[in-house]
Amino acid sequence: MDARKKRILVTGGAGFIGSHLCEQLLAEGNEVICLDNFFTGAKQKVVHLLSNPYFELVRHDVTMPFYIEVDEIYNLACPASPVHYQFNAIKTIKTSVMGSINMLGLAKRVKAKILQASTSEVYGDPELHPQPESYWGNVNPIGVRSCYDEGKRCAESLFVNYHQQNQVVIKIARIFNTYGPKMEPDDGRVVSNFIVQALQNKDITIFGDGLQSRSFQYVDDLVDGLRRLMQTPDDFLGPVNIGNPHEFTMLELAEKIIALTGSRSKITYLPLPEDDPIQRQPDISLAKEKLNGWEPKVQLEEGLTKTIAYFDELLKTT
Ligand code: NAD
Ligand code: UDP
Ligand code: UDP
Numbered sequence: 001m002d003a004r005k006k007r008i009l010v011t012g013g014a015g016f017i018g019s020h021l022c023e024q025l026l027a028e029g030n031e032v033i034c035l036d037n038f039f040t041g042a043k044q045k046v047v048h049l050l051s052n053p054y055f056e057l058v059r060h061d062v063t064m065p066f067y068i069e070v071d072e073i074y075n076l077a078c079p080a081s082p083v084h085y086q087f088n089a090i091k092t093i094k095t096s097v098m099g100s101i102n103m104l105g106l107a108k109r110v111k112a113k114i115l116q117a118s119t120s121e122v123y124g125d126p127e128l129h130p131q132p133e134s135y136w137g138n139v140n141p142i143g144v145r146s147c148y149d150e151g152k153r154c155a156e157s158l159f160v161n162y163h164q165q166n167q168v169v170i171k172i173a174r175i176f177n178t179y180g181p182k183m184e185p186d187d188g189r190v191v192s193n194f195i196v197q198a199l200q201n202k203d204i205t206i207f208g209d210g211l212q213s214r215s216f217q218y219v220d221d222l223v224d225g226l227r228r229l230m231q232t233p234d235d236f237l238g239p240v241n242i243g244n245p246h247e248f249t250m251l252e253l254a255e256k257i258i259a260l261t262g263s264r265s266k267i268t269y270l271p272l273p274e275d276d277p278i279q280r281q282p283d284i285s286l287a288k289e290k291l292n293g294w295e296p297k298v299q300l301e302e303g304l305t306k307t308i309a310y311f312d313e314l315l316k317t318t
Contacts, residue, residue, distance in 0.1 A: 005029055005030055005031055006030045006071040006072055007030070007031045007033070007069070007070045007071050007072075008030050008031065008032050008033070008070060008071065008072045008073070008074070009033045009035060009068060009070045009072070009073045009074070009103075009106075010025070010032060010033070010034050010035070010074045010076060011062050011073070011074070011075050011077035011099065011103060012035075012041065012062075012075075012076035012077035012078060013032070013033075013034030013035060013036055013041075013046065013074075013076065014034060014036035014038060014041030014042060014043060014046050014057070015036065015040060015041035015045070015076060015077075015080075016041075016045075016080075016178075016180070016183045016184070016187070016219070017076060017080075017117070017178060017223070018034065018036070018041065018074075018076045019041070019045035019046050019182055020180070020219050020220070020223050021076070021223050021226065022034050022049060022055070024227065025227075026049060026052055026054060026055055028227075031054040032049075032054065032055050032056070033056045033058060033068065033070065034046055034055065034056065034057050034058065035058045035060050035062065035066065035077070036058075036059065036060075036077065037059065037060065037062075037077070038059065039079060039084070040079045040080070040084050040184070040187070042184070043057070045182055062075075062077040062095060062098070062099030062102055062103060063091075063094045063095060063099055063102070064102070065102050065105070066102060066106060067106070068106070068110075069110050070106075070110060070112050071112055071113070072112055072113045072115075072230060073103055073106065073107055073112050073113070073114040073115070074117070074226065075099065075100060075103045075114060075116050075117060075155075076117040077095060077099050078095050078096055078099070078117070078148075078151070078152075079092060079095075079148075080119075080148075081187050081188040081189045082144075082145065082188065082189075082273065083188035084187075084188065085147060085148040086144055086145075086147065086148075089144075089147035090147070092147040092148055092151055093147050093150070093151045093154075095151070096148075096151030096152055096154065096155045097154050097158070099155075100116065100154075100155040100158045100159065101158060104158060104159065104162040104166075104168060104170075107162070107169075107170075108162060108166045108168050113169045113170075113171070113230060113234075114159070114168060114169070114170055114171070115171040115172075115173060115226065115229060115230050116155055116156065116159050116171070116172050117175055117226075118152050118172050118174045118175065118239060119148075119149075119152050119174060119175055119176075120174055120175065120176040120177070120280055120282065121148055121149045121152060121277075122137050122139070122149060122152055122153050122156065122174060122239075123135055123137040123138070123139075123280070124137045124138040124139030124140065124145075124149060124275075124277065125138050125139075125140075125275065125276075125277040125278060126138055126277065126279070126280065129279055129281060130245060130281035130282060130283040131241070131280070131281065131282060131283060132241075132283040132285070132286070133174065133238070133239050133240060133241055133283075133286055137153075140275050143274060143275040144273070144274050145274075145275045156239060159172055159237075160172075160237070163237060169234045170237050171229050171230055171232065171236075171237060171238055172237060172238035172239040172240070173225070173226055173229055173238060173239070173240060173242050174238075174239050174240065174242065174282075175217075175222060175242050175243065176214075176217055176241065176242065176243025176244070176280065176281075176282045177189075177191075177214045177215065177216050177217065177243070177280070178216070178217045178218070178219055178222045178243075179191035179192070179216055179217070179218065179219065179303065179304075179307060180219030180220070180303065180306070180307055180310075181219070181306060181309075181310035182219075182310070183307075185311060185314065185315070190214070190250060190253065191216065191253070191304075192311070193205060194253060194254055194257045195261070195304075195307060195308055195311050196311055196315070197265055198257045198258055198261040198263035198265050198308075199261055199263065199308070199311055199312055200315070201263055201264045201265050202265060203265060203266055203268040204254045204257070204258065204265050204266070204267045204268065205270050206250050206251060206254055206267055206268070206269050206270070207250070207269075207270050207271065207272045207273060207276065208250075208269070208271070208272030209251075209269070209272075210249060210250045210251035210254065210267075210269070211249050211250075211251065212249065212250055212272070212276060212277070212278050212279065213247045213248060213249050213250075213278070213279045213280065213281070214247070214248065214250070214253075214280050215245055215246060215247045215248070215280060215281045215282060216244060216246075216248065216253075216300055216303070217242070217243045217244040217296055218244070218296070218298035218302075218306075220297075220298060221244065221296040221297055221298055222242055224294060224297075225242040225287060225291055225294050226242065228291040228292050228294045229242070229290075229291055231292070232290055232291065232292075236290055240286050240287050240290060240291070241282040241283060241284055241286065241287055242282075242284070242287055242291075242294075243281075243282035243284060244282075244296040244298075244299075245281055245282055245283070245284055245296075246299065246300060247280075247281045248300065251267075254267055256300065256301070256304065257308070260301070260304055260305060260308055261308055284296075
C-alpha cells in the first residue's frame with residue numbers, strides 16, 4: 001500500500017456531512033470505509049463513489065461492535081435534525097453513547113486517531129454570547145432536545161476519558177449549524193426547509209417570531225476544518241468550535257432565500273418548538289489559532305446560491 005495512503009473509517013458517511021467528507025478524503029488519495037445504517041443517510045449520496053476501488057460502503061449500526069483495521073476514524077453517525085433525532089430519542093442516545101464506546105474501543109485496539117463530531121448544542125440555550133469552548137452550556141437535561149444534547153455531551157466525556165485512561169488520540173469538533181448541497185429536502189432543518197418552500201412557492205414556515213438567530217457554515221468550510229483538526233499534533237484534543245460567526249435571524253434568512261430564488265412565497269408563523277435556543281454564534285479564535293490557518297471562506301449568499309442550485313436540480317428530477 002502507498003505509504004501516504006491512510007485507511008479511514010467515516011461513520012455516518014452516507015449522511016449530509018459524511019458524504020462530503022468521504023469525497024474529500026478519497027480526493028486526497030486515502031482509502032475510505034463508509035459505515036452507515038441509512039437512518040437519515042442514503043446510498044444515493046455516495047453511489048458515485050462506489051466505482052472507486054478505494055471506497056467501501058458498509059451497512060452497519062454503530063451501537064453494535066465493529067472490527068476493522070484503520071488509521072483514522074471520523075465518528076459522525078447520529079441524526080442531526082431535531083425532527084429525526086426526536087423520532088426515537090432512546091436510539092439517538094444509544095447512537096451517541098454506545099456508538100462512541102464502540103468506536104473508541106476500536107480506536108484503542110488498533111491505535112487509530114479518532115475525531116468526534118460534537119455540536120454547538122452542547123451549549124444548549126447559551127447565556128454567554130458568542131460561545132467560547134470554555135463555556136459549559138445551559139442544557140435542559142430532561143427536555144425534548146436532551147437525547148441529542150446530552151448524548152453528545154456524554155460522548156465528549158467518553159472521548160476525554162478514553163484519552164486519559166487509555167491514551168487514545170482524540171479530537172473533538174463542536175460543529176455549528178452547517179448547510180449545503182446533499183441535505184435531504186425533507187430533512188427538517190431550516191435552510192433546506194426554506195429553500196424547498198421558496199422553490200415551490202409555498203409558505204415559508206418561521207417558527208416563533210423569527211428573531212432567534214443562528215450562524216450558518218457552508219459544508220466545504222466544515223470539511224476543511226475537520227481535516228485540519230485531524231492533522232493537529234496529538235496533544236491538541238479540542239474541543240474546538242468549527243462554524244461561521246456571521247449571525248442571522250430566521251427572518252433575515254427567509255428574506256434572503258426569497259430574494260435569491262425570486263420566489264412568490266409568503267412568510268407564515270408557526271409555534272416555536274420547545275427549548276429552541278434563542279441565539280447561537282461561535283467564537284472561532286481557537287480554531288483560527290490551532291487549525292493551521294483555517295477560517296470560513298464561503299459566506300451566506302454564495303453558499304445559499306450553490307445550495308439553491310442543488311435543490312432546484314433535485315426538485316426538477318424527482
Ligand atoms: P445526517 O443525518 O445527514 O447524517 C448522519 C448520518 O449518520 C446518516 O447517514 C445516518 O444514517 C447515520 N446514522 C445515524 N444513526 C446511525 C447509527 N446508529 N449507526 C450508523 N449510522 C447512523 O446529519 P449531518 O448533518 O450530516 O450530521 C453529521 C454529524 O455531524 C452528526 O453527528 C451531527 O450530530 C453532527 N453535527 C451536524 C451539524 C449540522 O449542522 N449539520 C451541526 C452539529 C453537529
Ligand atoms: N469494540 C469494537 N471494535 C473493536 C474493539 C472494541 O467495536 O475493534 C467495542 C467492544 O464491543 C467494546 C467497546 O468497543 O464493548 C469498548 O471497548 P473497550 O476495549 O474500551 O472495552 P471492553 O472491551 O473492556 O468493554
Ligand atoms: N426553524 C424555522 N422554520 C423551519 C425549521 C426551523 O423557523 O421550518 C427554526 C428553528 O426553530 C430554529 C432555527 O430555525 O430556531 C434553526 O433550526 P434547525 O433545526 O435548522 O437547527 P437547530 O435548531 O438545531 O440549530
